[in-house]
Amino acid sequence: MTARVCAILLLAAFTVTHALVDEAVDVIRLGIDVGEEVLNSWDIISKPFNVSGGVELPIIRRRERQVLARLAQVTRAINRLELNVDKNGAVLMLLAKHIGRGNSLELKLHEMSDLLSRVSSADQKMREYTRNQREFERRTLEDFAEWCVSHDSSALPGLMERVYAMIVPPHKHLLGQSILQVILEDLQEDHLCDMQMSPHQLIYDMYNTISLTEIKGYAMMQFSWMLLRIYGKGNFTQEANLTRVRYAERTSRIATAAKATMAMAKRDLYRCDPKEHKLGETYEEVTKLLQGYIENEVNLNADQTCKENCAYYTLAERHGCFKGEYCAKQSCNGRIINCQYIDSDMWVCPAARDSPRRYEWIEYENGRKLGPAGSCTRGETKVDSWWKLNLLHCSYCFCLCEDDIQSSVRTFSLREALADIKRNKVVTGLRLVKHGRVFHLQISEGFLGQRGTVVPGSWVPVQKFDISEPGIREGEDYHKLTYERRAIDLDELDSPSGHILTGVRFRMIGAHLHFEIRSTPFNYTTGRMSPERSQWISNDNTEGAEIPRSRLSLVKPDIPTRSAAPLAVDSRHDQYVEFVNSDIDADAAQSTVPFVDVQPLEPMRGASLLSGAGIIHRGASGYGGFVAPKLVTYDYSRHVRAQPPPDDIQEEEPADVILPLNNF
Incomplete structure (x- = not known):
């Protein structure tokens, strides 16, 4: 096995330490462990070793086996964390809501989605290289490593800076607000109801997505410096330190921006109106608590007289049914409340037998209509007030019925x-x-x-x-x-x-x-x-x-x-x-x-x-x-904070370290 393979295996160790498997279930813990792993990996390649004639020492093989075992563990952990972050798809959900609007937020979301996809694609490519290292030429790996640290604006460092600039614009008066603030201002109630996420949760999930992208980019750049160093392209200690410093600056300011936005974001979560209201599925009703009810005043007193008016009966009950009037077709088995007189005569459309309603509508002779008057499936019924002994007018009152508890919900x-x-x-x-x-x-x-x-x-x-x-x-x-x-x-x-x-x-x-x-x-x-x-x-x-x-x-x-x-x-x-x-x-x-x-x-x-x-x-x-x-x-928000990676990357190599110089 050659030094080239050793370098690939060191590149594979980009993710996290074994602690991640048990502890790092969020990007904050992951970021800490990545920093520790970067430091440990620099320590590994700084240890003395000799390479001659393409033959490696047993210690190199032992280190390779250790790295492979660690890689198997951390890959599962990073995949699990990615699933937790990606399954929300905050950026994609928002983008779906804004497609076709053509506003500035849609353009920003498109750009953010593109940048995140390109970093993710590079990360997947690196994983493929580490899984199948024997199948790739050294030049392929070297080109990839150079792209990861290139000054070209389309290379990985440029992508990471563009993502950062969307969260923390370097010149707000020229480039506008942070995309997090724009999203918060744009959020509408229907968006949140459809997505079933609070604004606070949405911003937090976006922060997780951005932070995970930062961690991937940082790991790829650091291990690219290591790979190029093993290939004899240079020492790169200062470059690695600058990468660490810039990563710490970005993550700290991104955390600050996210925390500030989250502090303003509501944490409410509720449902809006469905596309179609369905009784028993999207809503239920309290029934027969207070329901419109027509009753003749003669039935509202024990003496069956009509000497009072409807307004007299603020709290009453039914005392029988006088001579089989309209009362024979209905009843109120509870209290009768707040009666009023509207008109003497009316047409009544009864509701279906299985309906919680009593009437579909009522239309008075004076033209007043109660309810959506129209056709009547069960046929209209004419209900007229009348005179008792040609002396007292027995009026039909419009009241409220608080029905018996056994027949109501x-x-x-x-x-x-x-x-x-x-x-x-x-x-x-x-x-x-x-x-x-x-x-x-x-x-x-x-x-x-x-x-x-x-x-x-x-x-x-x-x-x-x-x-x-x-x-x-x-x-x-x-x-x-x-x-x-x-x-x-x-x-x-x-x-x-x-x-x-x-x-x-x-x-x-x-x-x-x-x-x-x-x-x-x-x-x-x-x-x-x-x-x-x-x-x-x-x-x-x-x-x-x-x-x-x-x-x-x-x-x-x-x-x-x-x-x-x-x-x-x-x-x-x-x-x-x-x-x-x-x-x-x-x-x-x-x-x-x-x-x-x-x-x-x-x-x-x-x-x-x-x-x-x-x-x-x-x-x-x-x-x-x-x-x-x-x-x-x-x-x-109280848990959103950036912790910079360890800053003691070794500056000088021991005198007895021999780096491979283009020995393929």
Whole structure:
């Protein structure tokens, strides 16, 4: 075996030390180990050895075997890290969103994608050379090494400087902002919803991609200097030191730029409107909490008189059905609330038998229409007020019916949804689901590893129950929405520094359904949690506090699925919203709004580190909107820092080192 093979094997050792296999699961750890490996490799070729007649000493063969064994280990590690970074494809996802726009960001993304691809291609070529070193001529390897350190702008150093300039422009007044800042300013809500990534996570993933590219470029350049030195082209100690210094400068400033951008980037993660709303798949409804209901005043009092007016009946119930009027075709088995008089006579279009609605529409003789009047599948019914004994006018009132609990869907589970922290599992996803007539919070969980890695898991089964089962208690197992107790708090909760999300639950504060998160401290480096120190976090503010919780009012709300435009988040932390009837004119008050968004909420990568969660409202003026869960991704900025490689590359060779001079 010749010195040429030794040089190739030294080139193969470009990646990382054995420690990477067990410890380096992010680019920061990888960068440290690459620096150490570069230093160690310079030390190897600086040790005395003699080459004569193309015959190598046994020590060279032993070193080659050691390098090959190390290479087999680190290749698996670098591949695993590349998969973790590349599977997000932040640059490509953004580029796909901007194709055809022709704006400056699209051009920048194209350029960045091209530069990253060219560096990656060179890295793959070097790996091929190291895997099949016997098949390549020395000149091939020498040309590649020279390209890796060439001053030509199209060579590897030039590519690395161009990538760096896009992150840290050398002349901002001429070259504009950092691409990270441009991306942050350009991000739209629909982009993030489609990609299911928070802006913070997106910037962090781009930082990882850029940093991994820097590490590859640095390793290729350093080992190219070594290769050229072994080939007798020169000493290159000073050149290697300059490469190290420049790499340290770039990585430090890239980290600073990324950290500054991440500090401004939101960590919110939530779902937007789907392309098509589907009951039972993308949303569910609270039903028959407050629903439009027509009833003659004669049936609203025990005496069956018509001496009052409709407005008198603010809280009533049905007392029979007088002489088989329209009441014979319908009923309200609960409370009747807030009646009003609109007109004496009307046409009523009944809803389908399996519909949660009572009516499709109502049209009064005075021309007022409630709901989207049109055709009527089951046929219209004429409903007229009448005179009793020609003395009292018995008017039909338009009221709200709070129906019997057994015929409605308006209960929320108060049971906790917890990740198995004893097995080091954390929350990786959240959704609201309906089982039977009960809404539940459901989480997905994954295994927490070292340095913020999370292995995706699965959805944790909810604790199903029926409110009619023996032993199931209102206020302990579930909350029933009523006219007086129908508010849900809108809060966005985050864990303290050094904690992560491990559970969620609803509980009652007064008349409000209130959301809370469980937060557990953990060690970022090891990934180990401290279950015994877990705590529940909430915003226990109320309407009666010194700075009261504010109400998100729904004014004349139509059902949200009728909105032609996507509904954006319109709530903020420390608010609440009440479940109310849909607008009388737009929908005949037949629905309860807001609807409940049941789309699963999980980061795109399948598992990301999460620190918080919340309940939000998506809506717009004139629509009831949706209540939906929200997640808060972990703040990675505290872990973004550049650590320069070791700076003690040996400057002078020992006197007894004999370098091969073009001995092929």
